[in-house]
Amino acid sequence: MTTIDAPDMHSGHPPADTRSKKERLFWKNRGHSEHFRSHEEEFDACKFGMWLFLTTEVLLFAGIFCAYAVFRTMYPEAWAAGSHYLNWKIGALNTVVLLISSFTAAMAVRCAQLDQQRWLKLNLIITLVCAALFVFIKLKFEYLPKLSEGKAPGTFFSYPFAHDPHEPLWWGVYYIGTGIHALHVLIGAGLLGWVLYRAWRYKAYGPTEYTMVENSALYWHLVDLVWIFLFPLLYLVH
Template sequence: MTTMDAQSSESKQQPYWKKYTHQPHWRSKEQEFDAAKIGMWLFLVTEVLLFSGLFCAYAVFRLLYPDAFANGSHYLDWRWGTLNTVILLFSSYTVATSIHNAQMNQQIRLRINLAITMLCAIAFIAIKFTLEYIPKWSVGKRPGSWFSYPWASEPHEPIWWSIYYSATGIHATHVLIGVGLLGWLLIRSFKGHFGPKHYTAVEIVGLYWHIVDLIWIFLFPLLYLIH
């Protein structure tokens, strides 16, 4: 399978990843690749810090209104949360595999894994919206002053929903951006842009995707599994 991929691509013209030369201000391709990785890691640091503000707000309000948080959390269905967690974890595996595929020049597997990752991301968003956001919103479990759920037992429940929608909403935005990035990778993978000597984009989007996953790993227990 692997060798067939490699042979068929070689028998035609040279693939992009073989022709690729680094930008002129770099001394070598390796240096350019390393720099891209450092840059992405720094960007991930900023992502963590962005969410740390939300976690901080979560901690403050949970300390102030523990009952509202416990109560609010019970309105979330842990089964959908778990399903989404599994989906994201699996997509992290497939994106990691796709990097390996690129390194090994397994072009078809690369495309399959990227496509699966992208589908997982879309599934996550679909579950989030159709099974969580929309049903909750329609019964009045809304953030802040829009809150109109008639059977609320705690006065500060609107704050809980504010935190919930802000945190998961910003996370969902990141997932959507991820869908875009994975789609971009997928199109490029069909053009044969990635291979053993050039897979920078796959690598750094993979890193991004892992952080999106990781943030969810923290959000899930904090939102769904508290008492």
């Protein structure tokens, strides 16, 4: 039987959502995408996708570690001299900062799972402060003093007191390794800042909706993971 409102009913468009953005983004009101059977399945797919992405990140850094290994074997004197230019105390301090932030990121996931909104925000804030601290220490005590002395990569090298002719190569590996890592710190901080904003404004994350918290934290842990290897290779091994 045809009725006058039939076209609207069967046009395939859902009824207009009249709820405010705050209501729609509240974690209890979140559904799942239509092409997933359940929120559970969507979560697993998202997380698996994140892990696939993380493998490409690992392979990106693998290129740098490869360059490190090859050039280190070819020019061990340059690498020994280069490692002596770095202050291990600053590297160790940054390691501690990143480890603590990794812990608070893991705690943020737990707080979202348990609907502890205040602790979720607090953990995210601590993580962000650690991220800012890391970048500040890197710039203030490492990059800027070294660049002002002329310890720059490749053709930009102008430090007069080099011990080995291959030191520009060492600085190339140093800056590209720590630079891409620092870029990842900034991106990870951006992701976690986005999570913090949505948690603060919309209470967007809770026991049934924490995919974004989990994946941002995974990204942050990868940043930590890379630094765990960069720190001894650059600062400690001589």
